[in-house]
Amino acid sequence: xxxxxxxxxxxxxxxxxxxxxxxxxxxxxxxxxxxxxxxxxxxxxxxxxxxxxxxxxxxxxxxxxxxxxxxxxxxxxxxxxxxxxxxxxxxxxxxxxxxxxxxxxxxxxxxxxxxxxxxxxxxxxxxxxxxxxxxxxxxxxxxxxxxxxxxxxxxxxxxxxxxxxxxxxxxxxxxxxxxxxxxxxxxxxxxxxxxxxxxxxxxxxxxxxxxxxxxxxxxxxxxxxxxxxxxxxxxxxxxxxxxxxxxxxxxxxxxxxxxxxxxxxxxxxxxxxxxxxxxxxxxxxxxxxxxxxxxxxxxxxxxxxxxxxxxxxxxxxxxx
Amino acid sequence: xxxxxxxxxxxxxxxxxxxxxxxxxxxxxxxxxxxxxxxxxxxxxxxxxxxxxxxxxxxxxxxxxxxxxxxxxxxxxxxxxxxxxxxxxxxxxxxxxxxxxxxxxxxxxxxxxxxxxxxxxxxxxxxxxxxxxxxxxxxxxxxxxxxxxxxxxxxxxxxxxxxxxxxxxxxxxxxxxxxxxxxxxxxxxxxxxxxxxxxxxxxxxxxxxxxxxxxxxxxxxxxxxxxxxxxxxxxxxxxxxxxxxxxxxxxxxxxxxxxxxxxxxxxxxxxxxxxxxxxxxxxxxxxxxxxxxxxxxxxxxxxxxxxxxxxxxxxxxxxx
Numbered sequence: 103x104x105x106x107x108x109x110x111x112x113x114x115x116x117x118x119x120x121x122x123x124x125x126x127x128x129x130x131x132x133x134x135x136x137x138x139x140x141x142x143x144x145x146x147x148x149x150x151x152x153x154x155x156x157x158x159x160x161x162x163x164x165x166x167x168x169x170x171x172x173x174x175x176x177x178x179x180x181x182x183x184x185x186x187x188x189x190x191x192x193x194x195x196x197x198x199x200x201x202x203x204x205x206x207x208x209x210x211x212x213x214x215x216x217x218x219x220x221x222x223x224x225x226x227x228x229x230x231x232x233x234x235x236x237x238x239x240x241x242x243x244x245x246x247x248x249x250x251x252x253x254x255x256x257x258x259x260x261x262x263x264x265x266x267x268x269x270x271x272x273x274x275x276x277x278x279x280x281x282x283x284x285x286x287x288x289x290x291x292x293x294x295x296x297x298x299x300x301x302x303x304x305x306x307x308x309x310x311x312x313x314x315x316x317x318x319x320x321x322x323x324x325x326x327x328x329x330x331x332x333x334x335x336x337x338x339x340x341x342x343x344x345x346x347x348x349x350x351x352x353x354x355x356x357x358x359x360x361x362x363x364x365x366x367x368x369x370x371x372x373x374x375x376x377x378x379x380x381x382x383x384x385x386x387x388x389x390x391x392x393x394x395x396x397x398x399x400x401x402x403x404x405x406x407x408x409x410x411x412x413x414x415x416x417x418x419x420x421x422x
Numbered sequence: 423x424x425x426x427x428x429x430x431x432x433x434x435x436x437x438x439x440x441x442x443x444x445x446x447x448x449x450x451x452x453x454x455x456x457x458x459x460x461x462x463x464x465x466x467x468x469x470x471x472x473x474x475x476x477x478x479x480x481x482x483x484x485x486x487x488x489x490x491x492x493x494x495x496x497x498x499x500x501x502x503x504x505x506x507x508x509x510x511x512x513x514x515x516x517x518x519x520x521x522x523x524x525x526x527x528x529x530x531x532x533x534x535x536x537x538x539x540x541x542x543x544x545x546x547x548x549x550x551x552x553x554x555x556x557x558x559x560x561x562x563x564x565x566x567x568x569x570x571x572x573x574x575x576x577x578x579x580x581x582x583x584x585x586x587x588x589x590x591x592x593x594x595x596x597x598x599x600x601x602x603x604x605x606x607x608x609x610x611x612x613x614x615x616x617x618x619x620x621x622x623x624x625x626x627x628x629x630x631x632x633x634x635x636x637x638x639x640x641x642x643x644x645x646x647x648x649x650x651x652x653x654x655x656x657x658x659x660x661x662x663x664x665x666x667x668x669x670x671x672x673x674x675x676x677x678x679x680x681x682x683x684x685x686x687x688x689x690x691x692x693x694x695x696x697x698x699x700x701x702x703x704x705x706x707x708x709x710x711x712x713x714x715x716x717x718x719x720x721x722x723x724x725x726x727x728x729x730x731x732x733x734x735x736x737x738x739x740x741x742x
Contacts, residue, residue, distance in 0.1 A: 148695060372529075375468060375472060375696060377691050377692075377695040377696065377697065412688060412691065415739045416735075416736040416737075416739035419732040419736035420733065420736040
């Protein structure tokens with residue numbers, strides 16, 4: 103029994119519809135030519151907050167009762183999840199508190215604060231963020247919104263695949279990147295329900311191959327903090343709830359090198375004129391660098407987000 | 423009497439429909455908040471060849487007779503027009519020759535050659551490109567496609583405004599950047615025909631203010647080669663045909679500094695996740711930096727293109 107089924111994704115779709123963007127599906131003759139496939143990109147870089155994370159956060163926040171909303175919500179994240187929770191809470195009129203390392207990127211901290219969230223900083227070297235979060239939750243009664251390993255979060259992320267398949271029903275395959283597995287888990291459940299014959303693939307950095315290792319071993323493997331440029335995919339282990347979804351539905355996980363990730367970001371900038379963060383380009387890299395089966399003729403790829411700092415973008419552009 | 427009327431734009435729209443993209447109109451709450459207006463971006467960076475230039479080139483090429491097409495087409499340009507002519511000719515099955523300086527950006531030369539065009543290089547310091555072009559035209563009988571000052575080119579560019587107003591009919595104002603004036607001229611004619619009360623504005627770099635000076639003086643002024651980063655707007659003087667259109671229809675020309683252009687490119691990268699070349703960001707800069715009248719509540723802005731080299735993009739990102 104998986105932690106969610108397709109009905110949960112459908113419920114999420116209705117719940118987030120007033121708030122989330124139905125992001126466009128992009129195509130490009132150049133991309134088709136380079137990959138030898140018909141490629142459909144679900145552009146979550148154009149989602150509210152610049153990443154798919156808003157879907158899960160919104161589904162969670164708008165599932166809370168008025169009484170729960172009154173006590174506020176709480177999240178720990180230095181990245182897209184923080185911003186997503188802040189933006190979802192703002193729409194629900196709830197107070198959000200986000201626990202962030204003191205050295206989090208200034209742009210992401212500013213965006214999170216800009217959405218009205220209170221930021222609690224901690225020192226990554228000396229303090230335990232989960233303990234801080236627990237203490238804050240006990241004090242305020244706020245609901246903690248997990249970044250990936252929760253049924254409501256996962257069901258929210260699955261709505262991306264639902265929209266993609268509504269627009270392009272005849273896909274041979276679906277690809278999403280693997281951080282904690284919320285995106286791929288939710289999307290796999292939705293896609294397999296809508297189109298049982300679809301083949302589902304994950305993509306993760308070679309340097310952060312926790313899912314790949316875990317699938318080989320048949321159990322969740324924890325890796326040391328991975329030094330990949332794809333900062334959204336630096337989770338140390340598959341989620342308890344997401345791993346069984348990936349085990350059941352995902353045919354294979356493509357491993358992508360750091361150079362391939364950067365080349366995919368550059369390709370998307372130069373040829374498609376869109377800004378995609380390194381994590382978001384991992385799925386596109388799988389298609390660009392021949393890591394999907396040759397008999398996959400059409401593939402939908404979820405571009406997870408577009409939140410990349412300008413100095414990092416400059417570095418990636420210069421590395422060409 | 424202007425060189426084109428709205429019927430010419432309508433004819434162009436039908437002629438290019440099978441080949442050109444109907445580009446999306448983008449909106450952004452952040453952009454609306456920053457500008458205090460409702461802003462609608464006509465995203466020609468997603469056009470075939472990455473710029474609006476394909477519209478005019480296509481309209482020209484598909485106006486030629488089979489006999490003329492057999493003799494091929496000819497253009498001189500180091501930028502977006504070269505690529506546009508090459509791509510339009512490719513679709514028409516015609517041979518294209520493009521006269522380009524030997525030091526043209528490699529990416530643009532490669533894209534032009536990639537579309538099957540023959541490139542004739544010349545030395546900018548010692549050779550006269552118009553003389554080369556004339557000689558080639560005499561030898562081959564090829565049709566020369568001017569980059570902006572031709573009725574067919576101008577009418578083609580006007581289709582961008584036609585599409586924008588079809589999607590957002592209630593606009594108070596329209597803004598386009600000013601190079602040779604083909605885009606703004608064509609768009610102004612179309613917009614005023616569709617919605618006579620619309621206010622039309624131009625935007626050009628302070629460093630390349632040939633239109634602004636010409637409007638002050640009431641006649642076409644030629645400036646020295648302008649050192650603006652907006653390489654698509656480095657024309658030295660308004661076109662003979664486009665200048666009267668701007669005189670008749672354009673209320674004012676906003677002048678944009680180099681820093682404002684770069685800031686607009688960065689804003690579009692960071693907040694809207696799209697790649698816009700410096701020339702394409704000039705109109706957005708007019709809105710972002712308060713250069714449009716306060717009583718303009720809703721404005722459509724044509725983003726002219728997205729062809730920027732990665733090293734230039736890196737430089738712009740680093741300048742923040």
